[in-house]
Amino acid sequence: MYEDQTYEAILQRMLDRVANNVDKRTGSIIYDALAPVAAEASQMYMELDTNLNLSYADTASEEYLERRTAEFGINRKPATKSQRKGLFYTSGDVLIDIPVGTRFSINDLNYMATSKIKTGHWVLECEIAGVVGNQEFGTLLPIDYVDGLGRAELTEVLIPGEDAESDESLRKRYMIAINEQPFGGNASDYRHKINSISGVGGTKVTPVWNGGGTVKITIITSDYGTPSQTLIDEVQTLIDPEVNSGQGIGLAPIGHKVTVIGTKNLNINVSATLTLAAGVTPGQVKNDVEDAISSYLLSLRQIWGNESVLIVRISQIESRILAVSGVLDVTNTLLNESVANISLTDEQIPVLGTVSLNE
Structure with missing residues (x-):
């Protein structure tokens, strides 16, 4: 100005x-x-x-943006700790239990056992908040002594850890809340409440999906993957506990029977014929092509919650393959052995399957 x-x-x-x-x-x-x-x-x-x-939400940043959004009850999501599954065995590969509070390490990260899933299967919480807690897999080293422990493994991500919410994410939630006006259990209200739950990255609401008063909620994780049953159960309990469904005990209004499910992966298998620069072989460009396609599919998963239908387009995949160094042209591209684009259902998200390159 x-x-x-x-x-x-x-x-x-x-x-x-x-x-x-x-x-x-x-x-x-x-x-x-x-x-x-x-x-x-x-x-x-x-x-x-x-x-x-x-002073304006569309241009404010950091604490000034937080102060503006807080006026409408919308606060920045803090960093959260990753919840992981740990497996624990004796030297004879028999599953054993460990004491609550036992600490383990992998590389530079420490995890603490917080609760038991079943014998030998435990929930471990990363001691450092953020997405870093989602990234390590493999052998855990005990920090505390555990009698009879032969080996320990860090496996699947149950509830992804998240970094503190970015300005752009906070601004987007604020704009949606202001413009859509969540109220009394409408679709916007469900999205607003569920997207604020740690580990949830997006929500689709299907009203009256199984008769009057029924609501289906489909969620994706904050790292844009398929949620674990642990996360699904946590959201279900917060919104509408199954034991007392429709009673208004959770966040859902009285009379709303809510069913929470997770997205399901759909493998996208890609085959294409490439024209390559002199001296370049398909094997040399395959990793870069896979990375390019994976990046495109990730971008689709990131907008999953805001799109009624996701479409994996051959033209988009070809344009990304052409951007790979050494690739001059691409023809005969097939997605899941078909020349057509792939339209996904509400519950599906695209992940990379196999990539076959011919010259």
Whole structure:
């Protein structure tokens, strides 16, 4: 708004107010007296412009954005700790239990046993909040002594850890809440409540899916994958516990019988014929092609909650393959052995299957 209030413009306006019979050339007394004032005034205008932007949600950032969204009850999601499954065996590969609170490490991360799933299967919580807790798999080393323990393994992600919510994510939730007006169990209300649950990255609401008063909720994880049964059960309990479904004991209104399910992976198998640069072989570009296709499929999963129908398009896959260094042309592209695009159901998300490249 104040872009035109530059040092030069301000100084010129000030000099124009001085009588013409006074020496106003650079280095003159009046010029040297006004120049510092013009510099300070231009700095003030820049700060005014910054403060003006910080007062509106579409341009605010960090604590100023938080203060704006908090006025409407929308707060930044804090970083959360990853919940993982740990498997524990004796030296004879027999599953055994461990004490609650036992700590283990893998690389630079520590995990603590918090609850038992079944014999030898335990929930482990990463001691560091954020997505870093989702990334390690394999052999755990005990920090605390466990009698009879032969080996320990860190396996699936039960509830993904999340980094503190970004400005853009917080701004998007704020804009949706303001524009859609969640109220009394409408679809927007369900999305608003469920998307705020740790580990949930997106929600689709299907009203009256199995008769009057029934609601189907489909969720995707915060890392845009298929949710574990642990996460599904947690959301179900918070929204509408199965034991007392429809009684309004959870967040769902009285009379709403809610069923929570998770997305399901649909493997996308890709085959294509490539024209390659001289000296380049399909094997040399295959990893880059797989990465390019995976990136495209991830972008679709990221918008899953906002799209009525996801479509995996051959044209999009071909454009990404063509961007790979060494690839000159691509033809005969098939998705799951078909020349057609793939339309996914509400419950499906696309993941990369096999990639076959011919020359």
